[in-house]
Amino acid sequence: MRVRKYLTVLGLAAAAACDGANQPVASPAAGAPTPEFNLSSTCSGPTVVSPTGSTVLTGTSTALTFQMDALCRRVNAIEVYDAASGTLVFSDYTPEFETYQMGTGYNNNFEYRYLTLGGSGVPRGKYYNWRVRTHQVATDGYTVVQVAPWSASGTFGVSPTKPTLSGSISSFKPNLSWTSSDGATQYEVWRYISDWGGSWDVPLTTTSTSFTDTDVCVTSTNTGHYVQYHIEAVNTVSGLRNWSSSKIFYLCGQPPI
Structure with a gap:
């Protein structure tokens, strides 16, 4: 009897470990229904819209614009790298809803806003690569079902400030x-x-x-x-x-x- 009880506990622990890949990002309320998953297809990942290519930014801030695929509709992370050295200079792994707009605008674009240029933000006088990643949530609104691959990189330069x-x-x-x-x-x-x-x-x-x-x-x-x-x-x-x-x-x- 003791051997059977030990094997039962061990089996439950192993099952819990295997379930760790799809843990909710917030604790569900008591009595909440089991979330429904849609894994009939996988996310293709977001597409960079702007800034990209030879864009040179002169202002004090910019919006990073992209399009999401049909499944992964939540921003998961944003990263900006020094193009010359490959050094990560900015990242946001907890973007709030307020930092991007739902895709109701021109060409169904989304925007990550408030990337500060110069000062304590992204240094001026350099070129940068940026990328975005998204994820899908279950019908409960918070359980992460799958994370999309990173987008291809967009490129932009930040000019020195204008002398007076x-x-x-x-x-x-x-x-x-x-x-x-x-x-x-x-x-x-x-x-x-x-x-x-x-x-x-x-x-x-x-x-x-x-x-x-x-x-x-x-x-x-x-x-x-x-x-x-x-x-x-x-x-x-x-x-x-x-x-x-x-x-x-x-x-x-x-x-x-």
């Missing part, structure tokens, strides 16, 4: 200064002199945030000719850049020949 350019005149020379750019490793000063070949040149590449152009004479009087500048914040590793608005000074006379 200001300038003044001192001893007939233009003095430029600009705000530092998050994600930039250096700055390019771009210059255009009106009626002088019609092209831009780069008189200076610097890590500083100021520049005095000693090659031109400027004045506050409109002589009909001008010099125009803008600053480009550049990440020399990724090649990503962002540029300021322009600053114009009037030339003292005819442009140089």
Whole structure:
């Protein structure tokens, strides 16, 4: 009799271990009905919509957009990797319902929102790969039935922040200064002199945030000719850049020949 009782307990323990693959994510209420499973087919996994390819993001946040298959309709996890090093820089394995919208919008798309760019979020000046995974739940609304494979990766870049350019005149020379750019490793000063070949040149590449152009004479009087500048914040590793608005000074006379 003792041997039979021991074998019965051992068999129940083994059965419980085998059932561990489909444990509910929350405890069911007392007397809750047994969840119904639909395993007639398996999830094909979500499809990345945007951002992808050569997309370069300039804002402070973005939405990761994707489509789900017919069975796995809950977000399971989101991951973002540094494209150059393969380092995981962001992940969310507990996405709440509020972070994505049900597929009632354009092309039945879903969105994972609030991915912060720069600051304490995804660093600026780099390229990234991202992917999403979904899962299916039973009719009880919480028991995970199956987890879909990861989507293919989407790719996007995050530009350095836009520098703000200001300038003044001192001893007939233009003095430029600009705000530092998050994600930039250096700055390019771009210059255009009106009626002088019609092209831009780069008189200076610097890590500083100021520049005095000693090659031109400027004045506050409109002589009909001008010099125009803008600053480009550049990440020399990724090649990503962002540029300021322009600053114009009037030339003292005819442009140089």
